Amino acid sequence: AQSVSQHNHHVILSEAASLELGCNYSYGGTVNLFWYVQYPGQHLQLLLKYFSGDPLVKGIKGFEAEFIKSKFSFNLRKPSVQWSDTAEYFCAVAGGSYIPTFGRGTSLIVHP
Amino acid sequence: DTGVSQDPRHKITKRGQNVTFRCDPISEHNRLYWYRQTLGQGPEFLTYFQNEAQLEKSRLLSDRFSAERPKGSFSTLEIQRTEQGDSAMYLCASSGRQGSTDTQYFGPGTRLTVL
Numbered sequence: 609a610q611s612v613s614q615h616n617h618h619v620i621l622s623e624a625a626s627l628e629l630g631c632n633y634s635y636g637g638t639v640n641l642f643w644y645v646q647y648p649g650q651h652l653q654l655l656l657k658y659f660s661g662d663p664l665v666k667g668i669k670g671f672e673a674e675f676i677k678s679k680f681s682f683n684l685r686k687p688s689v690q691w692s693d694t695a696e697y698f699c700a701v702a703g704g705s706y707i708p709t710f711g712r713g714t715s716l717i718v719h720p
Numbered sequence: 721d722t723g724v725s726q727d728p729r730h731k732i733t734k735r736g737q738n739v740t741f742r743c744d745p746i747s748e749h750n751r752l753y754w755y756r757q758t759l760g761q762g763p764e765f766l767t768y769f770q771n772e773a774q775l776e777k778s779r780l781l782s783d784r785f786s787a788e789r790p791k792g793s794f795s796t797l798e799i800q801r802t803e804q805g806d807s808a809m810y811l812c813a814s815s816g817r818q819g820s821t822d823t824q825y826f827g828p829g830t831r832l833t834v835l
Binding site: 652654707708709711712713 | 724761
């Protein structure tokens with residue numbers, strides 16, 4: 609069975625600070641990895657995804673994530689956050705069934 | 721807007737009543753997923769359809785829950801004899817191609833409150 613662990617449940621930053629949200633997964637085979645974001649009052653939407661190839665994945669709005677297979681990690685990063693990045697962030701992993709398992713999410717608040 | 725839509729957006733019901741939710745996926749998408757999300761948790765998979773066939777169901781989907789996608793387009797999720805523990809956000813998502821490489825597009829969800 610696949611599982612996902614997000615280490616930080618609540619993160620508070622000031623604008624221009626750097627962001628790194630941790631995500632570790634558990635699955636024995638080939639995985640596909642996702643970060644989704646949910647802005648206040650909006651739908652869940654895909655931020656970025658990794659299927660194969662370059663382990664450094666770039667997504668929308670300046671976000672990137674790095675797949676480190678040896679650490680079973682897929683951490684999300686952004687060098688300089690903005691107030692508009694305030695949202696809930698979910699990491700997800702999909703193994704052989706292609707059905708993603710989501711982490712419990714990280715609530716990010718960015719102060720202007 | 722041609723995104724995933726869900727109806728109703730909010731539903732308040734009394735324990736023991738039946739409720740039904742509807743999801744309209746993006747029109748060309750053949751895969752449709754239902755998830756449940758409670759406060760402080762990520763979405764939990766319930767079931768998914770490829771066209772009209774229900775291919776997988778989570779053990780979270782008790783026998784009080786049933787989902788259909790009769791013509792491979794919209795889907796309904798029915799909960800019979802609701803319980804307070806059913807209170808949650810029910811999310812629908814759709815994707816267009818087989819396999820894991822396709823992105824799931826989520827709807828706004830239906831928030832269920834069971835009194």
